[in-house]
Amino acid sequence: MNGRAEELIRDVLKTKNIKDVFFVACGGSLVDLYPGFYFLNSESGTIHAHWMTAKEMSVAPSRFLNENALVLACSHGGNTKEVINAVKVALKNGASVITMTHNPESICAREFNTVLYDWDDKTNENERPQGIVLRILNELLKEKEPDYKKYDAILEGLENIDSIVRTATSKVKNRTWLFAEKYHNEKFLYIMGSGASYSQAYGFAICSLQEMQWMDCCYLHSGEYFHGPFECTDKDHLYILLMGTGNAREMDERCLDFLKKYGNKYEVIDAKDLGIDEIDESVNEYFCPMLFYNMTVAYRTALQNKRQHPLDMRRYMGVVEY
Numbered sequence: 001m002n003g004r005a006e007e008l009i010r011d012v013l014k015t016k017n018i019k020d021v022f023f024v025a026c027g028g029s030l031v032d033l034y035p036g037f038y039f040l041n042s043e044s045g046t047i048h049a050h051w052m053t054a055k056e057m058s059v060a061p062s063r064f065l066n067e068n069a070l071v072l073a074c075s076h077g078g079n080t081k082e083v084i085n086a087v088k089v090a091l092k093n094g095a096s097v098i099t100m101t102h103n104p105e106s107i108c109a110r111e112f113n114t115v116l117y118d119w120d121d122k123t124n125e126n127e128r129p130q131g132i133v134l135r136i137l138n139e140l141l142k143e144k145e146p147d148y149k150k151y152d153a154i155l156e157g158l159e160n161i162d163s164i165v166r167t168a169t170s171k172v173k174n175r176t177w178l179f180a181e182k183y184h185n186e187k188f189l190y191i192m193g194s195g196a197s198y199s200q201a202y203g204f205a206i207c208s209l210q211e212m213q214w215m216d217c218c219y220l221h222s223g224e225y226f227h228g229p230f231e232c233t234d235k236d237h238l239y240i241l242l243m244g245t246g247n248a249r250e251m252d253e254r255c256l257d258f259l260k261k262y263g264n265k266y267e268v269i270d271a272k273d274l275g276i277d278e279i280d281e282s283v284n285e286y287f288c289p290m291l292f293y294n295m296t297v298a299y300r301t302a303l304q305n306k307r308q309h310p311l312d313m314r315r316y317m318g319v320v321e322y
C-alpha cells in the first residue's frame with residue numbers, strides 16, 4: 001500500500017474535528033463508496049455517515065456539510081460534472097475533501113486532494129477505491145475513537161483480500177459460463193443483497209446488466225424482498241442472490257429459504273463458498289463487496305461472450321447530450 005490515502009486523512013485530522021463523512025460519486029463509483037458508508041455506520045460511535053449521488057449534494061446540500069465534514073468523492077475518469085460540482089459546493093461550505101481517481105490528467109487529480117489509483121488486472125484490491133476508502137476510514141477511527149478495536153483486523157483483511165478474490169475468480173469461471181448458457185435471453189432479473197454488499201446488488205444491476213448488457217433487471221435489498229417484491233416470485237423469474245457475512249447475512253438466508261420453497265431459477269453467490277472466511281469474522285463483511293464486484297465482472301463477461309453484446313457498447317452514455 002502506497003500510503004497516500006493515510007497521509008491525506010492524517011493531514012485533515014491535524015486541523016479538523018470530523019463529525020460527518022459524506023460519500024459522493026455517480027454510478028459505479030458510487031457503488032464503490034457504499035461499503036465505507038456501511039462500515040462507518042456500523043463501527044463509529046462519533047461520526048455520522050451520508051451516501052448520495054453527487055448531484056444531490058449540489059442541489060440539496062445537507063446542513064451537516066460544514067467545516068466538520070469530510071467528503072470522500074470518487075470519479076474514475078475524474079471529470080464527471082456532477083462530482084466536480086459537488087466537491088466545489090463542499091469546499092465552499094468549509095468541508096475537507098479527498099477525491100479518488102484513475103486519471104492523472106483529470107480535474108479531480110489537478111485541482112483537489114486526490115488519491116490516484118491504477119486500474120488494471122494486476123492492481124491489488126487494497127489500491128482500488130473500495131480498499132482505499134476502507135484504509136482512510138480505518139485511520140480515521142483509529143485517530144478519533146480510543147475504543148476502536150478493529151484496526152489490525154482491517155489491515156490484515158486488506159493484506160489478504162486480493163488473493164481471495166483471485167482464487168474465487170478462477171473458481172467461478174465454469175459456473176458463469178453455465179449461467180450465461182442458461183440465462184442469456186432472460187427477460188428480467190432480480191439481484192439481491194444486503195449489508196455492505198447491497199452495493200454490489202445495485203452495481204450488478206445498474207452497471208453490469210443495464211449499462212453494459214442492456215438487460216432489464218432491478219436490484220433489491222434482501223430485507224425488502226419480503227415487503228412487496230416477493231409477490232412476483234414464481235418458477236419463471238430469475239433471482240441472483242449475493243450472500244454476504246456479518247449480521248446482515250440472516251436477511252440473505254431468509255431469501256434463500258423462500259426461493260428454495262417457492263422459486264425455481266436462482267443463482268446464489270455466497271461469499272462463504274468463495275474464501276471470505278480467511279479474513280477475521282469481526283470484519284469480513286466489509287470485504288465481501290470487493291469479492292462480489294469481481295464476481296459481477298465474471299458473470300457479465302460470460303454474458304457478453306454468449307450474447308455477443310460488447311461490454312463497452314453504449315447508445316446514450318457519452319454519445320448523446322443528457
Ligand SMILES: O=P(O)(O)OC[C@H]1O[C@](O)(CO)[C@@H](O)[C@@H]1O
Nearest residue numbers: 026027028029075076077078080
Ligand atoms: O466514475 P466516473 O468517471 O465519475 O464516471 C461515472 C460513470 O461511470 C460509470 O460508473 C460506469 O460507466 C457510470 O455508472 C457513471 O455514469
